[in-house]
Amino acid sequence: MIVVELMGGLGNQLFQYAIGRSLAFKKKTDLFIDTRFLTSRNVTGQRVVFRNYDLDVFNINPTLVTLDISRRYGTSSSFLNRYGKRLLNHWIKTGTLTYVYERIPFQYDSRIGQVDDNTYLSGYWQSVRYFQSVIKELKSDLCFKKPIPSFANGLAEDIQQQQSVCVHVRRSDFVTNLRHNIIETVYYQQAERMIRTHVTEPAFYVFSDDIDWCRTHLRFDGPTVFVGDEYAGEQAGTYLHLMTLCHHFIIPNSTFSWWAAWLSKHADKVVIVPKNWVYDRGTFIKSDELVYPGWIQL
Missing domain, CATH: 3.40.50 (Rossmann fold)
Incomplete structure (x- = not known):
């Protein structure tokens, strides 16, 4: 065993x-x-x-x-x-x-x-x-036990019909825990520029545990949908399911969105991850152990 x-x-x-x-x-x-x-x-x-x-x-x-x-x-x-x-x-x-x-x-x-x-x-x-x-x-x-609920079907279809970019913002307990190194807005700005070198006409879908903060502080030069908490579902399962349907990913130092990117079935997906993953014992631990060939550290 x-x-x-x-x-x-x-x-x-x-x-x-x-x-x-x-x-x-x-x-x-x-x-x-x-x-x-x-x-x-x-x-x-x-x-x-x-x-x-x-x-x-x-x-x-x-x-x-x-x-x-x-x-x-x-x-x-x-x-x-x-x-x-x-x-x-x-x-x-x-x-x-x-x-x-x-x-x-x-x-x-x-x-x-x-x-x-x-x-x-x-x-x-x-x-x-x-x-x-x-x-x-x-x-x-790792197949989802339940299908996308009917109230989220329209959003799921929109995500799949575009060059959708899952943008995940993790805040909540990270804000007060310096070990987790909150990812600043400049990271998302740089990541958008990087996405545009690989993707034509991207559409941005923002997922977060603090979506109101995102609406106030994040701006993208293209169609942007802030996916509200009403789409989270039980155990945030619907949120994760919707994220996996995206074509490309801009993720923070979050294992939740890491798995969303990993579970995405798009072979040509662009995945951008922060180079510094956590701050531990006076130094940054890099995300080297978490990237695949083709994933971009920023």
């Missing part, structure tokens, strides 16, 4: 599912997920943002791990106990599973290549190299 611990929002959960799916496929074993830390409302620490299990917007149904395994290996909800428990799991191997935690974010960990069956994974695992070998299987897995 391969067990992967889920943490964070839908974009993060997708990266965690992807590495688990890849390892389970390679080892010809079953994939289990641990949602206990994700859904806990007793988590302590700075800048805690509670999330829900959101993978069920897709037509997948991974198996939940047993409570015993979750308690033995899963991340503690207490900030003071988290790292102690991690060290305990790493150094004292009294359980049935091998515990592997992510050492450095946004950097491929070569230990994953040696992972065997019966392993518990804890981390965010945000690198395309973790799941390159199962892209076909992932594309098959």
